[in-house]
Amino acid sequence: VTLLEQNPRWRLVPRGQAVNLRCILKNSQYPWMSWYQQDLQKQLQWLFTLRSPGDKEVKSLPGADYLATRVTDTELRLQVANMSQGRTLYCTCSALATGGQDTQYFGPGTRLLVL
Amino acid sequence: GEQVEQLPSSLIVQEGASVLINCSYTDSASVYFPWYKQEPGKRLQFIIDIRSNMERKQNQRLTLLFDKKTKHLSLHITATQPGDSAIYFCSATSSGSWQLIFGSGTQLTVMP
Numbered sequence: 001v002t003l004l005e006q007n008p009r010w011r012l013v014p015r016g017q018a019v020n021l022r023c024i025l026k027n028s029q030y031p032w033m034s035w036y037q038q039d040l041q042k043q044l045q046w047l048f049t050l051r052s053p054g055d056k057e058v059k060s061l062p063g064a065d066y067l068a069t070r071v072t073d074t075e076l077r078l079q080v081a082n083m084s085q086g087r088t089l090y091c092t093c094s095a096l097a098t099g100g101q102d103t104q105y106f107g108p109g110t111r112l113l114v115l
Numbered sequence: 116g117e118q119v120e121q122l123p124s125s126l127i128v129q130e131g132a133s134v135l136i137n138c139s140y141t142d143s144a145s146v147y148f149p150w151y152k153q154e155p156g157k158r159l160q161f162i163i164d165i166r167s168n169m170e171r172k173q174n175q176r177l178t179l180l181f182d183k184k185t186k187h188l189s190l191h192i193t194a195t196q197p198g199d200s201a202i203y204f205c206s207a208t209s210s211g212s213w214q215l216i217f218g219s220g221t222q223l224t225v226m227p
Contacts, residue, residue, distance in 0.1 A: 032213050042153075042202055044217040092159065096213055101147030101166060104215060106159040 003027055004095055004107035013114045018081035021110050023093030025074040030095035030105065033076040035068055037061075038090040038109075047091075050076060063087055083114040117142035119207050121218025128195055129226050136190045136221045138205035145207040148181065148188055149215070154201045162203075163190070195225045 005024045013019050025033060034049040048057050050070035059066045064087070067079040076093055083089065092109040096102055118141045126134050138148075149164040165172045165181045165188070172179045178191040188205060202222050206215040 034213060036215075042220045044159075044204065044206075044215075044220075046214045046216070049213045094215075101208060101210065103149060103161050103164065104213075105161065106151075108158045 003030060003105045004093055006093060006107040006110050008110055009108065010111040011113075013080075013083060013112055015083075015085050015115055018079055019112060021078040021080065021091055023076040023078070023107055025076070025095055027095075028073050030097050031073065032096035032098070033070065034094045034096070034104070035066070035076070035078050036092050036094060036106075037064075038092065040088050047078075064089065080112060083112065085114055087114045088112070089114075117145055117207055117209070117216040119205060119216050119218040121205050121221060123221060124219065125222040125224070127224045127226065130196060132195055132225075133191065133193045134195060134223060136192075136203055136205070136223075138188045138190075138218050140186050140188075140207045140216075142207070142209060143186070144209040145216075146210045147208050148179075149206055149208075150179065150190055151204045151206065152201045153204065153220075159204070192223075195223075197225045197227050199223060200225050 035047040038044045048068040055070040057068050063084045065082045069077045089112045093107040094104045096104045121138045146167040151159040152162045153159050163174045163177050163179050165179045176193045180189045202220045204220050205218040
């Protein structure tokens with residue numbers, strides 16, 4: 001059974017536009033949800049971890065700005081804005097049962113290409 | 116903060132060969148080390164992990180060795196198959212943290 005679903009799976013993003021990504025958790029026993037980004041060189045970088053509905057965080061990194069929102073116990077969202085032209089980005093969510101050392105499971109990812 | 120170095124960046128072997136992937140980390144507070152495999156276009160898939168109070172863990176053709184003193188891990192894959200071709204990532208996290216710090220990945224290609 002798939003633990004995490006993401007949509008959209010890919011998106012062409014016109015320059016200057018923001019895009020909204022969704023991550024849906026299928027098993028509420030894994031409440032710690034996170035976003036990671038992966039660049040073209042396959043380097044993975046943690047972005048956010050949000051535990052409770054209503055939690056929000058923002059972050060600015062070279063090449064994009066991010067806003068993460070924990071909408072419900074089973075939905076995590078990520079808004080990606082101000083992406084550099086020509087950039088390709090892969091965003092994946094994850095879920096963890098506890099706040100510490102345990103297996104973290106990942107979603108299928110969303111691939112973004114900025115036009 | 117924690118940094119994880121992974122080598123080699125790529126490996127090409129014949130089917131049946133054994134491979135070794137090495138990782139080192141910098142933060143002595145790191146206590147949990149999961150490894151993941153990523154096939155082209157697919158999600159990160161958990162394959163094996165080890166905690167800092169262990170030295171060795173085996174899961175079928177995978178053996179993970181951990182040296183706390185040198186802050187070094189190595190993943191040994193035996194009897195490789197073309198289906199093992201993927202990018203392999205080591206990662207580290209400290210006690211009470213949910214943030215995984217990843218190595219840069221090793222692209223393994225197993226030729227039939």
